[in-house]
Amino acid sequence: RKQKEVEKKSLHYEWLERAREQYRGMQNERKAGPGVAWQVTALVFVLGSIALQSMRYLIPALLLLVAALVCGALYLFRARALVQLAVRSKEMDALCGEFESRFGVKLSGLSHLEEKLFGIKNDYMKSVTLKEQIDESENDLESLRRETTNGFVSLSGKAVEPETWNGILEKIEKQIRILTEGILDKKIKHGKLNVDEKQYEKRDPGAVYDEALERNLSGRLEKIKTNLADIHKRFENLKQDISRETTDAISISWPELICNLESKREEVAKRYRDLTAEMLGKIAVVQAAESIRKDENAKIEAGLNAPAVKNMLKSMTGRYDRLALDGEALRVGDAYQEFNFSDLSTGAREQVLLALRIGFASMLSKRDKLFLMLDDAFQYSDWERRERLVEAAAGLARQGWQVFYFTMDDHLRGLFDAKGKEFGKEYVRVSL
Numbered sequence: 001r002k003q004k005e006v007e008k009k010s011l012h013y014e015w016l017e018r019a020r021e022q023y024r025g026m027q028n029e030r031k032a033g034p035g036v037a038w039q040v041t042a043l044v045f046v047l048g049s050i051a052l053q054s055m056r057y058l059i060p061a062l063l064l065l066v067a068a069l070v071c072g073a074l075y076l077f078r079a080r081a082l083v084q085l086a087v088r089s090k091e092m093d094a095l096c097g098e099f100e101s102r103f104g105v106k107l108s109g110l111s112h113l114e115e116k117l118f119g120i121k122n123d124y125m126k127s128v129t130l131k132e133q134i135d136e137s138e139n140d141l142e143s144l145r146r147e148t149t150n151g152f153v154s155l156s157g158k159a160v161e162p163e164t165w166n167g168i169l170e171k172i173e174k175q176i177r178i179l180t181e182g183i184l185d186k187k188i189k190h191g192k193l194n195v196d197e198k199q200y201e202k203r204d205p206g207a208v209y210d211e212a213l214e215r216n217l218s219g220r221l222e223k224i225k226t227n228l229a230d231i232h233k234r235f236e237n238l239k240q241d242i243s244r245e246t247t248d249a250i251s252i253s254w255p256e257l258i259c260n261l262e263s264k265r266e267e268v269a270k271r272y273r274d275l276t277a278e279m280l281g282k283i284a285v286v287q288a289a290e291s292i293r294k295d296e297n298a299k300i301e302a303g304l305n306a307p308a309v310k311n312m313l314k315s316m317t318g319r320y321d322r323l324a325l326d327g328e329a330l331r332v333g334d335a336y337q338e339f340n341f342s343d344l345s346t347g348a349r350e351q352v353l354l355a356l357r358i359g360f361a362s363m364l365s366k367r368d369k370l371f372l373m374l375d376d377a378f379q380y381s382d383w384e385r386r387e388r389l390v391e392a393a394a395g396l397a398r399q400g401w402q403v404f405y406f407t408m409d410d411h412l413r414g415l416f417d418a419k420g421k422e423f424g425k426e427y428v429r430v431s432l
Contacts, residue, residue: 003130003134006123006124006126006127009120010120010126010127012102012103012116012120013117013121013124014124015098015102016113016120017117019095019098019099019113020110020113022091022095023092023095026091026092027110046064048061048064052064095107099113103116148162148165152165152168155172156168193209235254239257243257245261246260246261248260297325300325301325305323308359308363309323309360309363310323312355312358312359312362312392313352313355313356313359315392315395316388316389316392317351317385318385319334320332320352321333321334321335323356324338332344345380346380347380347381347382350377350378350380350381351385351389354389358372369399369401370401370402371401371402371403371404372401372402372403372404373404374403374404374405374406375406376407378390378412379412386412386415387415390416390419393405393416394422394423397423397426413429416429
């Protein structure tokens, strides 16, 4: 109701805002009309031009004539504004008539219009604010209505009309009262039994409570407990003797103690069998390993002396042409002396190992050609050895091997690029 009241009071606010801007625009255009000064100035320039022409000052006369034409053009431009002003005058009259029809008084000027505008501004702002609050409240109400409807769906299992809500609530409240009274009655009956609530049976035991039967069963239970106590006492000494052998605590149960005693016996027997089997097994393993080692050493020695391995070693290193096993150590030799493999430089060791891999692979594959993948295998070699290694890789490619070489070394990349020219399109460089 309050929103409707202030909305009615500020009914013409938006029209007044537009009318104020329109009124201001028409006022500014009125000030832009032509003045007499432009006519006088143009006339003076024309007379001066005629005078100068009569005195044969042609250029100044021409300049004054151009100035006169400019003043005349400006005057015509301002005169055109007068025509538009006449049109605006009709719009002004229409605006004033609209003002009078809306407010019942004549419009006296811009200040009169702004006075009306500011007079209803507060009511207009109140109307807007109240409208927003009303919309928000309606949204909240709709949300609450949906929530309540969903609540009744969960209670009744189906959608119900708001008119039936009160009836449904009364039904539910009646059911709650009945259930509450039933619970209270059950509590009173259970209290008479003198039974702890934690011991209640959640399900029906299928028998009606009989006090005499309970006393009879309780007496029999006490006798059984007495007999069990006597049995436990007779076996206590035996339990102590067994627990000494099994190193168990005296508090251990009989079933566990018997199982531990049996486990103790099995443990001793198993230890005997395991020790016997272990000794026999170790003897057999040592004998088999020694036999395998001899066979493997013989195969390794034969492989190290194979032509394929020696030729690859010489091609890769450019120096070494002999390999031998000295116990577990590998020795490398040239035409004059031998060296321990571990005493070689990092680059030389990598060259020897690479030659061994390629040589053994060639020997195992026989006539089949394989592919070789190298991950910067030459980066620790000096520049002279690098050229030899690249040439060795190229030699494998000539024999039909496929060689992949991954590197981040610009020098090695250049060596491979130079060597790859002889292979044409079969050489490919890929930048990752």
